[in-house]
Amino acid sequence: MIRRFLRLSLSILVVVSVTIPALAHAYGSSVHRLVNRSALLHLPPSFGGFAQWATDLEDLSTAADERKCCVSGESIKHYIDIDDYPEFFAGTLPQTYSAMVSQYGQSRVDGNGTVPWAIEASYQSLLAAFQNQDWTAAVAAAADIGHYVADTHNPMHLTVNYNGQLTGQNGIHSRFESQMTGRHLAELEPAPGMAALIMDPLAAVYMSSDTQILAPVFHGSDDLTGI
Numbered sequence: 001m002i003r004r005f006l007r008l009s010l011s012i013l014v015v016v017s018v019t020i021p022a023l024a025h026a027y028g029s030s031v032h033r034l035v036n037r038s039a040l041l042h043l044p045p046s047f048g049g050f051a052q053w054a055t056d057l058e059d060l061s062t063a064a065d066e067r068k069c070c071v072s073g074e075s076i077k078h079y080i081d082i083d084d085y086p087e088f089f090a091g092t093l094p095q096t097y098s099a100m101v102s103q104y105g106q107s108r109v110d111g112n113g114t115v116p117w118a119i120e121a122s123y124q125s126l127l128a129a130f131q132n133q134d135w136t137a138a139v140a141a142a143a144d145i146g147h148y149v150a151d152t153h154n155p156m157h158l159t160v161n162y163n164g165q166l167t168g169q170n171g172i173h174s175r176f177e178s179q180m181t182g183r184h185l186a187e188l189e190p191a192p193g194m195a196a197l198i199m200d201p202l203a204a205v206y207m208s209s210d211t212q213i214l215a216p217v218f219h220g221s222d223d224l225t226g227i
């Protein structure tokens, strides 16, 4: 039974992971809704029962952002300024939160954002919800995973220069994730293909942080717009 729950929850995580790349790394609320809605398209037929969650997954896709105002510690869960850690590019960055804190100190780790461990915590919540057959909690946890994973595919959520403040490009964050994506939302299409099993969610999150290499490209492209 536990194995079945594990497969279900892993699939949710994987579904959002495989869906996001074709969504052009974007993240206003409308994109978060699109990502979570599209996730179900990648489930195999044996997961047909998940269709009843479609509306809830979409409606709860921005719940994590809405908690920023009122839940302590929420605001740092949506990003990681991973280029502040040279070890990431050397492939030697620790993956667990405790190992990161031992190496860099809590203030630097929290200050740089904690999205990998927010995903890990939501994944554990999803597992527990399945085991307890608490479907309301399961949908909420799955929606949060979709949100946080989507955030990790936005290069502006993965860099110290998250708003162009270091390169004279103030406002690039909003220009990219809200204005540009809002203008082109109708052109975004979910990636084809089915979900694949991920055995190590945290390692997968770190791999998706490779999206960070696109940050300089985005900064360069923003310059070309002449804004």
Ligand SMILES: [Zn+2]
Pocket: 064, 065, 078, 147, 151
């Ligand atoms: Zn977010």
